[in-house]
Amino acid sequence: MRTAAECGLVACPACGTITRLSVERFEVPPKCQLCFARLHSRKPMSIQKSWAWLVAGVLAYIPANVYPIMYTTVFGNSEPNTIVGGFFVLWEMKSYPIAIVVFVASVVVPVLKFVAVSYLLISIQRGFKHSRYDRTRLFRLTEFIGRWSMIDVFVVAILAALVQIGSVAQIAPGLGATAFGLTVIFTMLSALALDSRLIWDGDQDLASVNRPGHISGHAKRGNNLYANDGTPLA
Amino acid sequence: MLGARPSSDDSMTRRVNDGDLVESVLSNLVACHECDLLHEKVAIEIGAEARCMRCNAGLYTNQQNSIDRAVAVGLAALIMFVVANSFPFLQISVSGNSQSMSIISAVFALSSEGQWLLAVVCFGFILLFPLLRMVGLLYILLPLRLHRRLPGTELVFRGIVFLSPWSMMEIYLFGAIVALVKLAAMANIELGHSFWAFALLNVLAAVSLQMIDNHSLWELISESREGEESPAGELV
Structure with a gap:
């Protein structure tokens, strides 16, 4: 192979x-x-572009946490809400499931994504030979989960559209929401720029894949494996 | 790897290098898009998925390429898109005052408070990109159903592939649910017609993707192209 x-x-x-x-x-x-x-x-300039978008994402994550993502006004009292602050409010309200969803989407996922993409990029640049399969899985996870962080921005947008009840309560989006949206977009672009084939380049273990008589392509459905000529394997 | 010369001790390489055999052999190969390992295509049963033997990425599926059903689901999704954007999405009422929003209100709420950059982006993620994908799919599938091809099919196909990660209707739907839970303690909430239409739209979009992913869409396109190039080819 x-x-x-x-x-x-x-x-x-x-x-x-x-x-x-x-x-x-x-x-x-x-x-x-x-x-x-x-x-x-291989995607051209993959490593450089991926690093560049990642750095942009990290930089945008700073204002995303410093500036309020929204302002809540209840009976004339306006209050800024930051990402982390919103989590604490929900936690104190004992809305634990939602608090956890918010925390995971807005803190855990972005930070893990920074760490994961950095690790993948460094591992490619240093030519790590170990755990290529696990690193590929990490890449897939990053790629899949990254876009879901947009949920935070959508929640703010929906709240701002819905909570416009005259003098009773109003919610307005803040600069932090834009910064957070940019973080999500930049890290998505970083993952898209990263070419996962680079993880496997230089893999010398192909001999083990190319055993004589071994399938050179297999199909999976449940536990059914098929050999090259279409006959089912054990 | 432009013009790279493979070494000669590998049977697959030798066959690939055999001049005129190239095209027929190449069409029987598939390269893993995640690790680049070459595989020979094997016939798999309907509904099965072939996976890379090195990194386990999905290589290709054998979907029942029923254009009729794909067109039906695509049209239904388009109608649901129109319905979902024509009625109130959510409604709340607090002590006699009520406020309702449609799907696009979220975009306006962002732009009216100065977050116009985010508003433009959200407009793309929630409305424009999903719509372009749906229309693009029908632009390719409807003519295929009639054994025709409109100009720019390749461009539209590449557009659909490119837009896939940036279409976020399902995330918006979950965002709405999170927002509802947040408000549930303080206000009376009503789900509008649009909410159900939008939920159904997401189901249809998922079904459509299940029926015809990007790769099998391309198979359909290239099958029709083979038909065009046949000697009978009046369809060109």
Whole structure:
């Protein structure tokens, strides 16, 4: 078994079609001949772009916590709410489930994402050889969970639209909400820029995958495995 | 790896290098999008998913490519999108005063208080990108159903792939639920028609994705292209 790159092949990022890259056949930059997406064996400048977006995300996370994400006005008394403050209020109200959801979405997920993407980037740059599979899983988790942090921004927007009850109660969004939204977007862009194939480049353990007679592609549904010729395996 | 030369001791490499065989062999290969390992495609049963043997990423699925059903769900989703944006989404009342909002009110609430940048972004995430994806899918599928192809199919396809992570209707729905729980203690809450339409819209969007993911969408497009290139090809 080999990687596409080792065979001089590249898979289209949009449609998956495999193309053989050769200097004479392609204009620069090369495009997929079927769907015309830009082809690249590894995302260009992946590490640099990912670091850049990540730093932007961390920087935006500072004002996101310093400035209020919203202002609550009840009977004329206006009060700023920060992200962490909102959690404490909910906790004191004994709305534990919601407090935990808010805390996870607005503090745990962004911070874990900073740490996880940094670790992945450093591991690629240092050429770590261990736990490639676990790092790939970490990458998947980061990619999947990152966008859910937007829930905080949406909650603020919905509260601001709904709680406009004359003199009784009003909620207005604050600068912190914009900063937090930018944090989420920047870290999503950071994860999108990171090419997970870099985690596996230089993997020398392919021999173990390429045992004679071993399946070279398998399909899973429950516990059913299928060999190359379609016969079910144990 | 432009113009990289593979070493010769690997059977797969040798076949790939065999000049004219290239195209037919390549169409039978799939590279893992997460670790780049090459696999030969194998037939899998309907509903199954082939996974990378090194990193376990999903390679391809065998979805029942029923254009009819995909079009039906797509149209239903589009109608639900219109319905969800035509009625009140949520309503609260506190001591006689009441206030209702539609889905897009959240965007206006952000822009009216000076958070216009965030308002623009949220407009894209909640309304524009999901709508573009739905319309794009129908733009590709409806002509396929009629054995035709409209110009720019490839561009629309790439747009759908690109927009996938930025379409956040389901997150907005959960955001609404969190907001409701926050307010439940202080106000009377009513769910509007839009709320149910929006919930249904999210279900339809999930079903649609289950029926036809980006890869099988491309399969449909390329199948129709093969039809065009056949000698009979009056459809070009």
